[in-house]
């Protein structure tokens with residue numbers, strides 16, 4: 047029997063080759079590669095329309111988007127309350143920009159920062175909140191907005207997972223003072239590498255636009271900037287992917303539903319009850335969210351997290367999956383308050399506990415049904431060992 051290829055947490059979506067090549071031909075015709083060319087203008091316009099936002103700047107990646115947001119909100123030297131349960135870039139960007147991350151633990155029944163814990167962490171030095179819509183599931187944006195208003199804090203959202211998620215009639219990216227997204231190849235929408243900064247305020251948008259290209263317009267020099275520009279080559283990929291985004295989400299939804307069905311026997315019941323194995327997976331998290339936010343709420347199916355009752359069972363499932371050459375990711379471990387280069391961070395028991403039990407299963411638009419079934423069967427068997 048031919049050995050099938052190993053399966054990783056995701057595979058990038060590749061648009062039809064002729065559509066991408068048509069865009070590359072445009073680049074050859076215009077002979078223009080970077081410095082805000084016609085393709086980048088077109089992509090930025092397309093993204094503003096798709097998301098329904100007025101101000102959006104595309105940049106070289108999600109991490110520079112975060113750095114620009116932190117820098118332009120002037121957070122150097124100040125405390126920024128953030129979540130320990132996220133990809134390291136959310137927190138390393140704060141450190142890189144000289145801000146001081148202060149961790150607030152996650153909600154007891156979810157993956158995102160807990161507004162009650164934010165309130166406890168506020169000090170006279172707090173200047174901002176950096177929330178992350180983990181797995182594309184919305185933070186408690188209303189509660190966070192209220193806290194920010196009461197304490198005069200800025201709000202940044204790392205919405206790297208949230209492209210395409212809609213919440214209360216708006217793109218989830220249209221929240222906070224600034225939201226950023228990543229268009230990395232592994233994200234639901236991508237341009238190979240890339241990212242964007244979305245903000246509400248026209249003046250801040252203008253300053254971010256300047257900052258991403260050295261802080262000058264021709265001969266007028268405003269302030270020191272950096273080079274965070276995207277290019278025509280990345281715009282070509284983004285433009286070829288964008289029209290297919292709705293069908294990609296729909297195909298990912300089908301993959302998630304097949305996982306839901308395959309894991310249904312394990313899911314739902316509380317751990318320790320004998321039968322109950324997985325306490326929560328994406329569909330339950332989004333069901334819980336739908337219950338708390340009736341109305342317009344649409345998920346982008348960006349990740350398929352499963353949470354095991356304990357670390358031992360999670361690691362056993364990972365070992366059995368590795369035997370069939372399936373390699374999910376422990377998104378997110380470690381809990382970032384335990385980063386080796388961060389001394390004296392307060393413990394975050396919920397996040398630390400979640401980090402030891404979670405796995406994101408392979409998810410892409412064309413994941414084969416047989417592989418999904420094999421993964422579900424392997425996890426089920428591992429849980430019963």
Ligand SMILES: *Cc1c(COP(=O)(O)O)cnc(C)c1O
Nearest residue numbers: 107108109133135136206228230
């Ligand atoms: C991917 C990711 C980033 C970084 O985005 P890049 O485009 O890879 O720089 C930041 N935060 C989160 C939560 C991410 O998942």
